[in-house]
Amino acid sequence: MALKEAVEMAKKGLSYAKRTKYKEALAYYNKALTLDPNYAEGLFLRAAALIESGKYREGLADCDKAIAINQNLSEAWSKKALALYYLERIEDALAASTRASTLNANDVTAWYIKGVCLDEMGRSDEAQEAYGKSLELEIILDMHADAQRIRQKR
Amino acid sequence: MRTEMPLSKPIRRILVHTEELLDTEISLLRQPEAEPGGTLVDKYTYDIDSNVIIFPAQYVGLLKDFIIAKHCTHLLIKGAAAKKGEYKVCSYNADGVYAGMRQIYIDALKDEAKKEKKLPVQKLIQMLFILFSHFNDDINEIPWNAIINADVYHRMPKIRKTQLYHIMKESKNDMDEMMEQESIVPRRYFVLNKAMFYARDMYLAKTLPADELMPVLNIPQMKKFNHLEVKEMLTTRWTHTAWYQSKVFGDNMLSIIEKPLGPVNWKEEPTLDYYYDLYKVGKLLTDNLIGYMTMRDWFVWEPPKHLLDAHDHKAEYEKDALKRIFGDLITDTLVGA
Numbered sequence: 001m002a003l004k005e006a007v008e009m010a011k012k013g014l015s016y017a018k019r020t021k022y023k024e025a026l027a028y029y030n031k032a033l034t035l036d037p038n039y040a041e042g043l044f045l046r047a048a049a050l051i052e053s054g055k056y057r058e059g060l061a062d063c064d065k066a067i068a069i070n071q072n073l074s075e076a077w078s079k080k081a082l083a084l085y086y087l088e089r090i091e092d093a094l095a096a097s098t099r100a101s102t103l104n105a106n107d108v109t110a111w112y113i114k115g116v117c118l119d120e121m122g123r124s125d126e127a128q129e130a131y132g133k134s135l136e137l138e139i140i141l142d143m144h145a146d147a148q149r150i151r152q153k154r
Numbered sequence: 155m156r157t158e159m160p161l162s163k164p165i166r167r168i169l170v171h172t173e174e175l176l177d178t179e180i181s182l183l184r185q186p187e188a189e190p191g192g193t194l195v196d197k198y199t200y201d202i203d204s205n206v207i208i209f210p211a212q213y214v215g216l217l218k219d220f221i222i223a224k225h226c227t228h229l230l231i232k233g234a235a236a237k238k239g240e241y242k243v244c245s246y247n248a249d250g251v252y253a254g255m256r257q258i259y260i261d262a263l264k265d266e267a268k269k270e271k272k273l274p275v276q277k278l279i280q281m282l283f284i285l286f287s288h289f290n291d292d293i294n295e296i297p298w299n300a301i302i303n304a305d306v307y308h309r310m311p312k313i314r315k316t317q318l319y320h321i322m323k324e325s326k327n328d329m330d331e332m333m334e335q336e337s338i339v340p341r342r343y344f345v346l347n348k349a350m351f352y353a354r355d356m357y358l359a360k361t362l363p364a365d366e367l368m369p370v371l372n373i374p375q376m377k378k379f380n381h382l383e384v385k386e387m388l389t390t391r392w393t394h395t396a397w398y399q400s401k402v403f404g405d406n407m408l409s410i411i412e413k414p415l416g417p418v419n420w421k422e423e424p425t426l427d428y429y430y431d432l433y434k435v436g437k438l439l440t441d442n443l444i445g446y447m448t449m450r451d452w453f454v455w456e457p458p459k460h461l462l463d464a465h466d467h468k469a470e471y472e473k474d475a476l477k478r479i480f481g482d483l484i485t486d487t488l489v490g491a
Binding site: 018108113 | 160161162163184185186211212213214215216217312315316319323
Protein backbone atom coordinates (compact mmCIF):
# COMPACT_ATOMS: atom_id res chain seq x y z
CA MET A 1 0.00 0.00 0.00
CA ALA A 2 1.39 3.37 -0.97
CA LEU A 3 1.73 6.14 1.57
CA LYS A 4 -1.43 8.23 1.85
CA GLU A 5 0.52 11.43 1.25
CA ALA A 6 2.08 9.99 -1.92
CA VAL A 7 -1.36 9.10 -3.25
CA GLU A 8 -2.60 12.65 -2.53
CA MET A 9 0.36 14.15 -4.39
CA ALA A 10 -0.23 11.84 -7.33
CA LYS A 11 -3.91 12.85 -7.46
CA LYS A 12 -2.91 16.49 -7.69
CA GLY A 13 -0.46 15.63 -10.43
CA LEU A 14 -3.15 13.77 -12.33
CA SER A 15 -5.52 16.74 -12.23
CA TYR A 16 -2.80 18.81 -13.96
CA ALA A 17 -2.04 16.04 -16.43
CA LYS A 18 -5.73 15.87 -17.45
CA ARG A 19 -5.46 19.54 -18.41
CA THR A 20 -2.26 18.77 -20.37
CA LYS A 21 -0.18 20.76 -17.87
CA TYR A 22 2.60 18.19 -17.75
CA LYS A 23 5.28 20.33 -16.12
CA GLU A 24 3.10 20.91 -13.07
CA ALA A 25 1.97 17.27 -13.10
CA LEU A 26 5.57 16.05 -13.08
CA ALA A 27 6.39 18.26 -10.10
CA TYR A 28 3.66 16.55 -8.07
CA TYR A 29 4.54 13.06 -9.30
CA ASN A 30 8.17 13.64 -8.29
CA LYS A 31 7.01 14.64 -4.80
CA ALA A 32 4.82 11.53 -4.61
CA LEU A 33 7.71 9.27 -5.59
CA THR A 34 10.08 10.97 -3.17
CA LEU A 35 7.62 10.09 -0.42
CA ASP A 36 7.20 6.52 -1.71
CA PRO A 37 9.70 5.34 -4.37
CA ASN A 38 7.87 2.01 -4.72
CA TYR A 39 4.50 3.54 -5.53
CA ALA A 40 3.80 1.66 -8.78
CA GLU A 41 0.80 3.75 -9.91
CA GLY A 42 2.81 6.91 -9.24
CA LEU A 43 5.57 5.56 -11.47
CA PHE A 44 3.29 4.85 -14.41
CA LEU A 45 1.54 8.23 -14.00
CA ARG A 46 4.91 9.94 -14.13
CA ALA A 47 5.82 7.76 -17.11
CA ALA A 48 2.68 9.00 -18.91
CA ALA A 49 3.54 12.65 -18.26
CA LEU A 50 7.16 12.12 -19.32
CA ILE A 51 6.05 10.47 -22.56
CA GLU A 52 3.59 13.29 -23.30
CA SER A 53 6.48 15.72 -22.72
CA GLY A 54 8.62 13.90 -25.30
CA LYS A 55 10.91 12.21 -22.73
CA TYR A 56 10.41 8.70 -24.03
CA ARG A 57 13.46 6.96 -22.51
CA GLU A 58 12.77 8.33 -19.06
CA GLY A 59 9.11 7.36 -19.45
CA LEU A 60 10.13 3.86 -20.48
CA ALA A 61 12.40 3.57 -17.45
CA ASP A 62 9.53 4.51 -15.13
CA CYS A 63 7.26 1.96 -16.83
CA ASP A 64 9.86 -0.77 -16.30
CA LYS A 65 10.20 0.17 -12.61
CA ALA A 66 6.41 0.07 -12.19
CA ILE A 67 6.22 -3.33 -13.91
CA ALA A 68 9.04 -4.66 -11.74
CA ILE A 69 6.93 -3.81 -8.68
CA ASN A 70 3.64 -5.06 -10.15
CA GLN A 71 3.78 -7.22 -13.29
CA ASN A 72 0.02 -7.01 -13.77
CA LEU A 73 -0.19 -3.23 -13.95
CA SER A 74 -1.85 -3.02 -17.36
CA GLU A 75 -1.56 0.79 -17.55
CA ALA A 76 2.22 0.52 -17.17
CA TRP A 77 2.38 -1.99 -20.04
CA SER A 78 0.21 0.31 -22.13
CA LYS A 79 2.46 3.31 -21.52
CA LYS A 80 5.50 1.14 -22.14
CA ALA A 81 4.03 0.24 -25.54
CA LEU A 82 3.60 3.92 -26.29
CA ALA A 83 7.17 4.80 -25.27
CA LEU A 84 8.58 1.92 -27.32
CA TYR A 85 6.54 3.01 -30.33
CA TYR A 86 7.99 6.52 -30.10
CA LEU A 87 11.45 5.01 -29.82
CA GLU A 88 10.66 3.07 -33.04
CA ARG A 89 11.06 -0.29 -31.33
CA ILE A 90 7.98 -1.64 -33.09
CA GLU A 91 8.26 -5.33 -32.21
CA ASP A 92 8.81 -4.53 -28.54
CA ALA A 93 5.90 -2.10 -28.65
CA LEU A 94 3.71 -4.83 -30.11
CA ALA A 95 4.69 -7.22 -27.33
CA ALA A 96 3.97 -4.59 -24.66
CA SER A 97 0.62 -3.59 -26.16
CA THR A 98 -0.37 -7.25 -26.47
CA ARG A 99 0.45 -7.76 -22.80
CA ALA A 100 -1.52 -4.61 -21.88
CA SER A 101 -4.62 -5.66 -23.83
CA THR A 102 -4.44 -9.15 -22.32
CA LEU A 103 -4.37 -7.70 -18.81
CA ASN A 104 -7.06 -5.13 -19.59
CA ALA A 105 -9.24 -5.90 -22.62
CA ASN A 106 -10.83 -2.43 -22.36
CA ASP A 107 -7.64 -0.46 -22.96
CA VAL A 108 -8.29 1.59 -26.12
CA THR A 109 -4.69 2.80 -26.42
CA ALA A 110 -3.24 -0.70 -26.09
CA TRP A 111 -5.44 -2.06 -28.89
CA TYR A 112 -4.76 0.95 -31.08
CA ILE A 113 -0.99 0.77 -30.67
CA LYS A 114 -1.19 -2.95 -31.32
CA GLY A 115 -3.02 -2.14 -34.58
CA VAL A 116 -0.44 0.47 -35.55
CA CYS A 117 2.47 -1.89 -34.84
CA LEU A 118 0.90 -4.79 -36.75
CA ASP A 119 0.27 -2.43 -39.66
CA GLU A 120 3.92 -1.36 -39.61
CA MET A 121 4.97 -4.99 -39.71
CA GLY A 122 2.74 -5.66 -42.73
CA ARG A 123 0.28 -7.81 -40.79
CA SER A 124 -2.75 -5.91 -42.11
CA ASP A 125 -5.54 -8.35 -41.27
CA GLU A 126 -4.49 -8.61 -37.65
CA ALA A 127 -4.05 -4.84 -37.57
CA GLN A 128 -7.65 -4.35 -38.72
CA GLU A 129 -8.86 -6.67 -35.95
CA ALA A 130 -6.97 -4.69 -33.34
CA TYR A 131 -8.21 -1.38 -34.76
CA GLY A 132 -11.74 -2.74 -34.74
CA LYS A 133 -11.50 -3.59 -31.07
CA SER A 134 -10.00 -0.19 -30.30
CA LEU A 135 -12.79 1.60 -32.17
CA GLU A 136 -15.50 -0.41 -30.42
CA LEU A 137 -14.13 0.59 -27.02
CA GLU A 138 -13.52 4.19 -28.03
CA ILE A 139 -17.12 4.57 -29.20
CA ILE A 140 -18.46 3.15 -25.94
CA LEU A 141 -16.31 5.58 -23.95
CA ASP A 142 -17.35 8.47 -26.18
CA MET A 143 -21.05 7.66 -25.76
CA HIS A 144 -20.64 7.44 -21.98
CA ALA A 145 -18.85 10.78 -21.94
CA ASP A 146 -21.65 12.36 -24.00
CA ALA A 147 -24.31 10.93 -21.68
CA GLN A 148 -22.44 12.35 -18.68
CA ARG A 149 -22.18 15.79 -20.32
CA ILE A 150 -25.93 15.79 -20.96
CA ARG A 151 -26.66 14.79 -17.34
CA GLN A 152 -24.39 17.57 -16.05
CA LYS A 153 -26.14 20.16 -18.22
CA ARG A 154 -29.55 19.34 -16.75
CA MET B 155 4.87 16.81 -39.64
CA ARG B 156 5.08 17.69 -36.00
CA THR B 157 3.20 15.13 -34.03
CA GLU B 158 3.64 13.35 -30.76
CA MET B 159 1.24 10.46 -31.01
CA PRO B 160 0.88 7.09 -32.72
CA LEU B 161 -0.96 7.29 -36.01
CA SER B 162 -2.33 4.61 -38.28
CA LYS B 163 -0.73 4.22 -41.73
CA PRO B 164 -3.48 5.86 -43.81
CA ILE B 165 -3.39 8.92 -41.55
CA ARG B 166 0.37 9.23 -41.70
CA ARG B 167 0.10 8.95 -45.47
CA ILE B 168 -2.46 11.70 -45.81
CA LEU B 169 -0.51 13.98 -43.47
CA VAL B 170 2.68 13.52 -45.48
CA HIS B 171 0.77 13.89 -48.75
CA THR B 172 -0.86 17.12 -47.56
CA GLU B 173 2.42 18.60 -46.37
CA GLU B 174 4.21 17.69 -49.60
CA LEU B 175 1.46 18.87 -51.92
CA LEU B 176 1.02 22.19 -50.16
CA ASP B 177 4.66 22.56 -49.14
CA THR B 178 3.62 23.30 -45.61
CA GLU B 179 3.75 21.86 -42.09
CA ILE B 180 0.98 20.42 -39.95
CA SER B 181 1.04 20.08 -36.18
CA LEU B 182 -1.36 17.92 -34.22
CA LEU B 183 -2.62 19.18 -30.89
CA ARG B 184 -4.65 17.36 -28.28
CA GLN B 185 -6.83 19.66 -26.14
CA PRO B 186 -9.29 18.80 -23.37
CA GLU B 187 -11.81 21.48 -24.46
CA ALA B 188 -11.56 20.89 -28.20
CA GLU B 189 -14.71 20.67 -30.29
CA PRO B 190 -15.86 17.06 -30.85
CA GLY B 191 -15.24 17.47 -34.58
CA GLY B 192 -11.83 19.02 -34.07
CA THR B 193 -10.63 22.37 -35.40
CA LEU B 194 -8.35 23.33 -38.24
CA VAL B 195 -6.28 26.47 -37.69
CA ASP B 196 -4.62 27.04 -41.03
CA LYS B 197 -2.35 29.57 -42.68
CA TYR B 198 -4.80 30.23 -45.51
CA THR B 199 -7.35 31.57 -43.02
CA TYR B 200 -5.17 33.10 -40.32
CA ASP B 201 -1.92 35.00 -40.35
CA ILE B 202 0.26 32.10 -39.18
CA ASP B 203 3.18 30.18 -40.67
CA SER B 204 1.98 26.62 -40.35
CA ASN B 205 -1.17 24.67 -39.66
CA VAL B 206 -2.61 23.02 -36.57
CA ILE B 207 -5.24 20.32 -36.29
CA ILE B 208 -6.76 20.32 -32.80
CA PHE B 209 -8.79 17.39 -31.50
CA PRO B 210 -10.32 16.29 -28.17
CA ALA B 211 -7.80 14.95 -25.65
CA GLN B 212 -9.91 11.86 -24.94
CA TYR B 213 -9.64 10.67 -28.57
CA VAL B 214 -6.60 8.41 -28.64
CA GLY B 215 -7.31 6.00 -31.48
CA LEU B 216 -9.33 5.93 -34.69
CA LEU B 217 -11.66 8.77 -33.68
CA LYS B 218 -8.71 11.16 -33.72
CA ASP B 219 -7.51 9.59 -36.99
CA PHE B 220 -10.77 10.43 -38.71
CA ILE B 221 -10.67 14.01 -37.46
CA ILE B 222 -7.13 14.37 -38.79
CA ALA B 223 -8.13 12.89 -42.16
CA LYS B 224 -11.11 15.23 -42.43
CA HIS B 225 -9.11 18.35 -41.66
CA CYS B 226 -6.23 17.36 -43.92
CA THR B 227 -8.73 17.07 -46.76
CA HIS B 228 -10.17 20.48 -45.93
CA LEU B 229 -6.66 21.92 -45.81
CA LEU B 230 -5.91 20.43 -49.23
CA ILE B 231 -9.02 22.09 -50.70
CA LYS B 232 -8.19 25.46 -49.14
CA GLY B 233 -4.53 25.22 -50.06
CA ALA B 234 -5.19 24.22 -53.66
CA ALA B 235 -7.49 27.23 -54.11
CA ALA B 236 -5.03 29.53 -52.31
CA LYS B 237 -2.20 28.44 -54.58
CA LYS B 238 -4.29 29.58 -57.55
CA GLY B 239 -4.90 32.86 -55.72
CA GLU B 240 -8.60 32.06 -55.55
CA TYR B 241 -9.37 30.97 -52.03
CA LYS B 242 -12.45 32.84 -50.82
CA VAL B 243 -15.07 32.34 -48.14
CA CYS B 244 -18.62 33.57 -47.60
CA SER B 245 -18.16 36.85 -45.80
CA TYR B 246 -20.42 39.79 -45.09
CA ASN B 247 -20.39 43.56 -45.04
CA ALA B 248 -22.59 46.31 -43.68
CA ASP B 249 -25.01 46.18 -46.61
CA GLY B 250 -25.31 42.40 -46.42
CA VAL B 251 -26.00 42.52 -42.70
CA TYR B 252 -28.71 45.12 -43.29
CA ALA B 253 -30.31 43.05 -46.07
CA GLY B 254 -30.25 39.91 -43.94
CA MET B 255 -31.48 41.44 -40.72
CA ARG B 256 -34.22 43.31 -42.53
CA GLN B 257 -35.47 40.13 -44.19
CA ILE B 258 -35.36 38.21 -40.93
CA TYR B 259 -37.27 41.01 -39.22
CA ILE B 260 -40.00 40.99 -41.88
CA ASP B 261 -40.31 37.20 -41.59
CA ALA B 262 -40.38 37.45 -37.80
CA LEU B 263 -43.22 39.99 -37.94
CA LYS B 264 -45.25 37.61 -40.13
CA ASP B 265 -44.78 34.85 -37.56
CA GLU B 266 -45.50 37.16 -34.63
CA ALA B 267 -48.81 38.20 -36.19
CA LYS B 268 -50.02 34.58 -35.86
CA LYS B 269 -48.83 34.11 -32.28
CA GLU B 270 -50.83 34.66 -29.13
CA LYS B 271 -47.79 35.09 -26.93
CA LYS B 272 -45.59 37.72 -28.60
CA LEU B 273 -41.83 37.76 -28.33
CA PRO B 274 -40.48 40.70 -26.25
CA VAL B 275 -39.20 43.38 -28.62
CA GLN B 276 -35.72 43.33 -27.13
CA LYS B 277 -35.40 39.59 -27.74
CA LEU B 278 -36.66 39.98 -31.29
CA ILE B 279 -34.07 42.65 -32.02
CA GLN B 280 -31.23 40.64 -30.45
CA MET B 281 -32.21 37.61 -32.49
CA LEU B 282 -31.78 39.35 -35.85
CA PHE B 283 -28.00 39.46 -36.04
CA ILE B 284 -27.58 36.18 -34.14
CA LEU B 285 -29.62 34.38 -36.78
CA PHE B 286 -27.82 36.15 -39.63
CA SER B 287 -24.47 35.15 -38.17
CA HIS B 288 -25.67 31.60 -37.61
CA PHE B 289 -26.51 31.20 -41.30
CA ASN B 290 -23.14 32.65 -42.27
CA ASP B 291 -21.44 30.01 -40.12
CA ASP B 292 -23.61 27.20 -41.50
CA ILE B 293 -23.17 28.15 -45.17
CA ASN B 294 -19.40 28.21 -44.66
CA GLU B 295 -19.53 24.75 -43.14
CA ILE B 296 -22.23 22.46 -44.57
CA PRO B 297 -21.32 22.29 -48.29
CA TRP B 298 -17.67 21.57 -47.43
CA ASN B 299 -18.65 18.99 -44.85
CA ALA B 300 -20.47 17.00 -47.54
CA ILE B 301 -17.55 17.21 -49.98
CA ILE B 302 -14.88 16.39 -47.41
CA ASN B 303 -16.77 13.39 -46.06
CA ALA B 304 -17.35 12.07 -49.59
CA ASP B 305 -13.66 12.41 -50.40
CA VAL B 306 -12.50 10.73 -47.17
CA TYR B 307 -15.00 7.93 -47.75
CA HIS B 308 -13.67 7.17 -51.23
CA ARG B 309 -9.99 7.45 -50.36
CA MET B 310 -9.77 5.85 -46.93
CA PRO B 311 -11.80 2.66 -46.78
CA LYS B 312 -10.09 1.54 -43.56
CA ILE B 313 -11.70 4.27 -41.45
CA ARG B 314 -15.22 3.93 -42.80
CA LYS B 315 -16.72 2.60 -39.57
CA THR B 316 -15.14 5.45 -37.65
CA GLN B 317 -16.47 7.92 -40.20
CA LEU B 318 -19.98 6.52 -39.95
CA TYR B 319 -20.04 6.81 -36.16
CA HIS B 320 -18.67 10.34 -36.31
CA ILE B 321 -21.19 11.51 -38.93
CA MET B 322 -24.13 10.01 -37.03
CA LYS B 323 -23.05 11.76 -33.86
CA GLU B 324 -22.40 15.05 -35.66
CA SER B 325 -25.75 14.80 -37.40
CA LYS B 326 -27.66 14.39 -34.13
CA ASN B 327 -25.77 17.34 -32.59
CA ASP B 328 -26.36 19.52 -35.67
CA MET B 329 -30.08 18.79 -35.71
CA ASP B 330 -30.23 19.71 -32.02
CA GLU B 331 -29.08 23.23 -32.90
CA MET B 332 -31.77 25.85 -32.45
CA MET B 333 -34.13 23.39 -30.74
CA GLU B 334 -34.34 25.50 -27.60
CA GLN B 335 -35.05 28.56 -29.73
CA GLU B 336 -37.71 26.94 -31.93
CA SER B 337 -40.46 29.18 -30.54
CA ILE B 338 -38.31 32.32 -30.98
CA VAL B 339 -36.72 31.80 -34.40
CA PRO B 340 -38.97 32.64 -37.37
CA ARG B 341 -40.32 29.40 -38.83
CA ARG B 342 -38.68 29.99 -42.21
CA TYR B 343 -35.19 30.03 -40.74
CA PHE B 344 -35.76 27.11 -38.42
CA VAL B 345 -36.92 25.08 -41.41
CA LEU B 346 -34.04 26.19 -43.66
CA ASN B 347 -31.50 25.38 -40.94
CA LYS B 348 -32.85 21.88 -40.47
CA ALA B 349 -33.25 21.42 -44.23
CA MET B 350 -29.56 22.08 -44.85
CA PHE B 351 -28.54 19.41 -42.36
CA TYR B 352 -31.19 17.05 -43.69
CA ALA B 353 -29.85 17.46 -47.23
CA ARG B 354 -26.25 16.94 -46.08
CA ASP B 355 -27.18 13.79 -44.17
CA MET B 356 -29.25 12.39 -47.03
CA TYR B 357 -26.39 13.01 -49.46
CA LEU B 358 -23.96 11.18 -47.20
CA ALA B 359 -26.48 8.40 -46.57
CA LYS B 360 -26.59 7.81 -50.34
CA THR B 361 -22.84 8.26 -50.88
CA LEU B 362 -21.36 6.06 -48.18
CA PRO B 363 -23.93 4.32 -48.51
CA ALA B 364 -25.37 4.12 -45.04
CA ASP B 365 -29.08 3.99 -44.38
CA GLU B 366 -28.37 4.74 -40.73
CA LEU B 367 -27.52 8.31 -41.76
CA MET B 368 -30.96 8.96 -43.22
CA PRO B 369 -32.57 11.57 -41.00
CA VAL B 370 -35.84 9.61 -40.99
CA LEU B 371 -33.89 6.86 -39.22
CA ASN B 372 -31.26 8.79 -37.23
CA ILE B 373 -33.10 11.90 -36.04
CA PRO B 374 -35.83 11.36 -33.42
CA GLN B 375 -38.06 14.20 -34.65
CA MET B 376 -38.04 12.82 -38.19
CA LYS B 377 -38.60 9.15 -37.43
CA LYS B 378 -42.35 9.66 -37.65
CA PHE B 379 -41.96 10.32 -41.41
CA ASN B 380 -40.39 6.95 -42.04
CA HIS B 381 -42.85 4.60 -43.72
CA LEU B 382 -45.48 7.36 -43.64
CA GLU B 383 -47.72 7.10 -46.69
CA VAL B 384 -47.46 10.06 -49.04
CA LYS B 385 -51.23 10.61 -48.83
CA GLU B 386 -51.06 10.78 -45.03
CA MET B 387 -48.03 13.09 -45.20
CA LEU B 388 -49.98 15.59 -47.25
CA THR B 389 -52.67 16.00 -44.62
CA THR B 390 -52.79 19.17 -42.56
CA ARG B 391 -51.68 17.32 -39.46
CA TRP B 392 -48.18 16.92 -40.92
CA THR B 393 -47.84 19.74 -43.45
CA HIS B 394 -48.00 22.41 -40.74
CA THR B 395 -45.15 20.93 -38.72
CA ALA B 396 -41.69 22.50 -39.00
CA TRP B 397 -40.04 19.09 -39.34
CA TYR B 398 -42.21 18.12 -42.31
CA GLN B 399 -41.40 21.43 -43.98
CA SER B 400 -37.71 20.80 -43.24
CA LYS B 401 -37.99 17.47 -45.02
CA VAL B 402 -39.61 19.05 -48.09
CA PHE B 403 -37.03 21.83 -48.34
CA GLY B 404 -34.31 19.37 -47.47
CA ASP B 405 -35.27 17.08 -50.34
CA ASN B 406 -34.98 20.06 -52.70
CA MET B 407 -31.61 21.00 -51.24
CA LEU B 408 -30.48 17.40 -51.72
CA SER B 409 -31.07 17.80 -55.47
CA ILE B 410 -29.04 21.01 -55.36
CA ILE B 411 -26.17 19.17 -53.63
CA GLU B 412 -26.29 16.15 -55.92
CA LYS B 413 -26.15 18.13 -59.15
CA PRO B 414 -22.56 19.45 -58.93
CA LEU B 415 -21.26 16.54 -56.83
CA GLY B 416 -22.67 13.79 -59.04
CA PRO B 417 -20.06 14.15 -61.81
CA VAL B 418 -17.07 14.35 -59.41
CA ASN B 419 -14.58 11.51 -59.98
CA TRP B 420 -13.61 10.74 -56.38
CA LYS B 421 -10.99 8.21 -57.46
CA GLU B 422 -9.03 10.72 -59.48
CA GLU B 423 -5.34 11.22 -58.70
CA PRO B 424 -5.24 13.52 -55.62
CA THR B 425 -3.29 16.35 -57.20
CA LEU B 426 -3.57 20.06 -56.55
CA ASP B 427 -5.79 20.36 -59.60
CA TYR B 428 -8.15 17.73 -58.21
CA TYR B 429 -8.53 19.62 -54.92
CA TYR B 430 -8.89 22.91 -56.75
CA ASP B 431 -11.74 21.37 -58.75
CA LEU B 432 -13.33 20.29 -55.46
CA TYR B 433 -13.03 23.87 -54.25
CA LYS B 434 -14.81 25.15 -57.38
CA VAL B 435 -17.56 22.56 -56.94
CA GLY B 436 -17.96 23.56 -53.29
CA LYS B 437 -18.19 27.23 -54.20
CA LEU B 438 -20.83 26.50 -56.85
CA LEU B 439 -22.79 24.34 -54.43
CA THR B 440 -22.67 27.07 -51.78
CA ASP B 441 -23.88 29.66 -54.27
CA ASN B 442 -26.76 27.43 -55.34
CA LEU B 443 -27.86 26.87 -51.74
CA ILE B 444 -27.64 30.59 -51.00
CA GLY B 445 -29.75 31.28 -54.09
CA TYR B 446 -32.34 28.70 -53.08
CA MET B 447 -32.64 30.32 -49.65
CA THR B 448 -32.92 33.80 -51.29
CA MET B 449 -29.93 35.05 -49.33
CA ARG B 450 -27.84 36.25 -52.30
CA ASP B 451 -27.62 39.81 -51.05
CA TRP B 452 -26.63 38.71 -47.54
CA PHE B 453 -23.14 37.39 -48.26
CA VAL B 454 -20.11 38.18 -50.42
CA TRP B 455 -17.23 35.98 -51.57
CA GLU B 456 -14.06 37.49 -50.21
CA PRO B 457 -10.63 36.36 -48.98
CA PRO B 458 -10.66 34.91 -45.45
CA LYS B 459 -9.21 38.08 -43.96
CA HIS B 460 -12.37 39.92 -44.98
CA LEU B 461 -14.46 37.56 -42.85
CA LEU B 462 -12.12 37.91 -39.88
CA ASP B 463 -12.39 41.69 -40.20
CA ALA B 464 -16.17 41.40 -40.52
CA HIS B 465 -16.27 39.49 -37.23
CA ASP B 466 -14.22 42.26 -35.63
CA HIS B 467 -16.73 44.84 -36.87
CA LYS B 468 -19.90 42.85 -36.32
CA ALA B 469 -21.17 44.97 -33.44
CA GLU B 470 -20.84 48.04 -35.64
CA TYR B 471 -22.60 46.34 -38.57
CA GLU B 472 -25.42 45.22 -36.31
CA LYS B 473 -25.89 48.68 -34.86
CA ASP B 474 -25.90 50.30 -38.32
CA ALA B 475 -28.37 47.77 -39.66
CA LEU B 476 -30.72 48.32 -36.73
CA LYS B 477 -30.53 52.06 -37.28
CA ARG B 478 -31.38 51.60 -40.96
CA ILE B 479 -34.28 49.27 -40.16
CA PHE B 480 -35.79 51.07 -37.19
CA GLY B 481 -34.56 54.64 -37.68
CA ASP B 482 -34.96 56.81 -34.61
CA LEU B 483 -37.05 54.19 -32.84
CA ILE B 484 -33.90 52.33 -31.86
CA THR B 485 -32.00 53.67 -28.87
CA ASP B 486 -28.58 52.86 -27.49
CA THR B 487 -30.27 51.36 -24.42
CA LEU B 488 -32.23 48.89 -26.53
CA VAL B 489 -29.27 47.94 -28.72
CA GLY B 490 -26.76 47.68 -25.89
CA ALA B 491 -29.03 45.58 -23.61
